[in-house]
Amino acid sequence: MASVGGRDERHRPVLLQEALRALAPERGGWFFDATVGAGGHAEGVLEASAEARLIGVDRDREALRVASARLARFGDRARLVHADFRDIRRVLEAAGVSALAGVIADLGVSSLQLDAPERGFSFRFDAPLDMRMDVGSEAQTAAELLARLSEAEIARLLREYGEERRARLIARAIVQRRRGGKPVQTTRELAELVAALVRGGKGRTHPATRVFQALRIAVNRELDDLDQFIMQAADLLQPAGRLVIISFHSLEDRIVKRTFRQLAAAGRVELLTKRPIVPTPEETRVNPRARSAKLRALRKADQW
Ligand SMILES: C[S@@+](CC[C@H](N)C(=O)[O-])C[C@H]1O[C@@H](n2cnc3c(N)ncnc32)[C@H](O)[C@@H]1O
Numbered sequence: 001m002a003s004v005g006g007r008d009e010r011h012r013p014v015l016l017q018e019a020l021r022a023l024a025p026e027r028g029g030w031f032f033d034a035t036v037g038a039g040g041h042a043e044g045v046l047e048a049s050a051e052a053r054l055i056g057v058d059r060d061r062e063a064l065r066v067a068s069a070r071l072a073r074f075g076d077r078a079r080l081v082h083a084d085f086r087d088i089r090r091v092l093e094a095a096g097v098s099a100l101a102g103v104i105a106d107l108g109v110s111s112l113q114l115d116a117p118e119r120g121f122s123f124r125f126d127a128p129l130d131m132r133m134d135v136g137s138e139a140q141t142a143a144e145l146l147a148r149l150s151e152a153e154i155a156r157l158l159r160e161y162g163e164e165r166r167a168r169l170i171a172r173a174i175v176q177r178r179r180g181g182k183p184v185q186t187t188r189e190l191a192e193l194v195a196a197l198v199r200g201g202k203g204r205t206h207p208a209t210r211v212f213q214a215l216r217i218a219v220n221r222e223l224d225d226l227d228q229f230i231m232q233a234a235d236l237l238q239p240a241g242r243l244v245i246i247s248f249h250s251l252e253d254r255i256v257k258r259t260f261r262q263l264a265a266a267g268r269v270e271l272l273t274k275r276p277i278v279p280t281p282e283e284t285r286v287n288p289r290a291r292s293a294k295l296r297a298l299r300k301a302d303q304w
Helices: 004-010 016-023 040-048 061-077 085-095 142-148 151-162 167-179 187-195 209-219 226-236 250-265 281-286
Strands: 029-033 052-058 078-082 100-106 237-247 269-271 294-300
Touching (some): 016 040, 016 100, 016 294, 040 052, 040 061, 040 100, 052 061, 052 085, 061 078, 078 085, 085 226, 142 167, 142 209, 151 167, 151 209, 167 187, 187 209, 226 237, 226 250, 237 250, 250 269, 250 294
Parallel strands (some): 029 100, 100 237
Antiparallel strands (some): 269 294
16 A cells, blocks of 8 residues: 555554454454554554454653544444553542453554654654654653763663763763753754764664653653553453553563562463564564564463
8 A cells, every 4th residue: 555655664563463362353342552653553453353443542742642543433432541551540430341252552653753853753853852752742852861861870860771882972962061051952963973973783774773762761751660561551451351562662571571470470361472572573573663672462361
């Protein structure tokens, strides 16, 4: 389905067939899409069975607007809510849903966000350094974080969330600029500052890739309480319900793997993926953003 500007290619859901196989939506019932985004995975769930219904949440109102147009043909089988997935329990209570046939979370940032210059997620465009997924929220922007944190705190953030080896050097340069009365405020300023200090990764990655990832994770608190969300989601599954998580970097995947193992050790779930499922070379060729994706899935035990 080619279209102008390759739009459909860019918004192709990652690991769609693999996710649907693990989620088994043809069983029908209530599904929860924790990261509805442009609605690709949600559409796959709703297409699989007329008995499937879905609550989709996103903390990005623009994503909900796109998803709501895409899912309109399913009528009231699709309900969209502006929420953080860590509020899953509250969202389900408000919807009067007590047990789920399946949950899917396709973590991280969307193409919609990365490709919108004004959102400040990408070094490909010059824009204010914002990076908030929920632009209406009180959360601090990336520029505000860099203006407020100490040099040591910036270095820790870059090391922990970006696994950036030159974290201290970059943090020092950011703080020096700030002391000189020129705080980093735009994507281009940050990308140029990093490029002057660090070489690019192997292959084609831009030298600032890790720094941008780290800031995005910090601004949106992406790793905070991810384990709690997984525990709650597992709790809310009906017996034999499925949970599918797609992650995009090792920090996330480590949390998913550890939490899944804890649940399995307690006898509450069966792991459907002993090793994570990764995209085929063909998918990565068509959609380079899929290249670091890892899918893990579990099935709740019958008697819980
Ligand atoms: C990779 S995209 C999802 C794409 C979607 N599966 C599709 O097929 O179009 C991730 C989405 O999750 C949202 N998101 C990330 N963290 C969130 C959170 N804690 N709560 C709610 N939404 C979140 C982002 O705003 C983004 O729209």
